[in-house]
Amino acid sequence: MIVTKTFPSLIAQPKIWFHRQLFTKREAANINKELQKSGTIPYETIPGPSKLKVLKYFLPGGKFHNKSRYYISRALYDEYGEIFKIPGSFKQRDLVFTYNPKFFEEVYRHDGVWPSRTALETLAYYRHKLRPEIFEETGTLLASNGEKWGKLRSIVNPIMMQPRTVRTYAPKIDKTTIKYIERIRKVRDPNTLELPDNFKTELNKWALEQICLVGLDSELGLIENEHIDNEAQKLIQAVNTIFGTVEDLELKPSLWKYYETPKYKKIIEAYDILTDISLKYINDATERYKSIEKDDKQNENEKSIVERLIKIKKKMAAVVSIDMFFAGVDTTCTATAACMLALAKNPEKQELLRQEIRKALPERNTPITEEKLNNLPYLRATIKESIRKHPVIHEIPRTTNINIVLGKYQIPKNTDIVLNTTYYYNDSNHFSDPDKFIPERWLRNQDQTNISVSGCPVTATKPSNPFVYLPFGFGNRMCVGKRLVEMQLEILLTHLLLSEM
């Protein structure tokens, strides 16, 4: 039985990406002229606090001092409504926040073939200015835009988004998951079955081990070993430092562009550690694959993601794996916590899921393969509903590639927009009974569950509009790790519910 008391604290705060490019005044004037012809009102009229007000907000004693980005964004929504602007200061650009699913659709529909996303500014600086020898040639998924991003993504898509390739990881993921279940047994309270308050560390190790398996073709032994080696320890610390410092440098007014602040130095050091250790593992993997290349009869689809990328370009394998660390560790950790928390709080749904899994997999001790997971619609619905109840990513950033109009406001090309995609997850206008955990709302009528879910208002509780629920984004730039993380969660939940916990 999955039980918990401490999980809510594990549900992480929102993640964000930033990247800001400055506009010349003439470019801005031309763009505005063009938009004014459309009968809408200018960008400058979008409501929001002034620059001075923003500075005051963040100073000690100000209403946003030491507050999370999530808190700040929601407070400004309450004050200004579904669209507002935070003017940039200290060489930062403006940010337009939107809270309307119709606006999300508008932004996504005008994304073009190469959607632009604002990347973390310190990350973009580190990659383009400090380590161009690694990152410039191939570009990166997270911090590049335009054709460079398009070329890289078209190589990565068939490798990471193809079910056949992702499926090859099932046995490895299965193996680490079994170890993880053992670990859970070991750390929980034998009487109450509750997990300890520091369970986040265990979740972190689990997520990191998964990314190392896929992104570096290496097992670090983070789950089973109490004492992990120095390099793995450094990797964990670097990932934690990045997520712990990034908000202060990227959202709040910061002077790092004028001088090297202590937090800036800390994050750059962490970027270096992550880059150098990843490169070392990729070099090791390259040597390994060289030695087996001669009698290589293996089907291309059965090769690992790393092996296939190394074959194209070694540097490409390295930059993609580094992006996986950025985008994959914290998200996997939060999504795992979300599913475990939702099931722990809803034992009757947990029981339904257990029935489905036990019927599909009557032999408990055989390895879980991707094929065995094929017909488990209630499991998939449970994961979707868990992420609705406990969202992983609250904001998706975009930079407009063309002039658009949101509501009555003109949004010029090259504006940074933040789509606050999770606000409506709890709104009864979009999801009926939003407070309840109802995996059934995601089942299609034709889904063949082999359990009885009758009595559940299946279609009545579906979201009202497809742009209301976008956990992995939408379109050409949607999450590249979606298939992988879904499979990881499916394997973990299957093991958890099959084993006599």
Ligand code: HEM
């Ligand atoms: C439940 C877990 C996860 C969630 C909810 C999630 C969500 C997202 C979202 C919302 C985006 C932005 C999409 C857009 O701009 O439209 C994204 C991008 C991305 N994600 Fe994930 N993600 C998850 C796990 C992962 C994992 C495990 C990996 C790596 C193995 C990963 C790698 C990436 C990468 C590299 C991008 C950038 C793609 C690009 O710009 O081309 N994500 N993710």
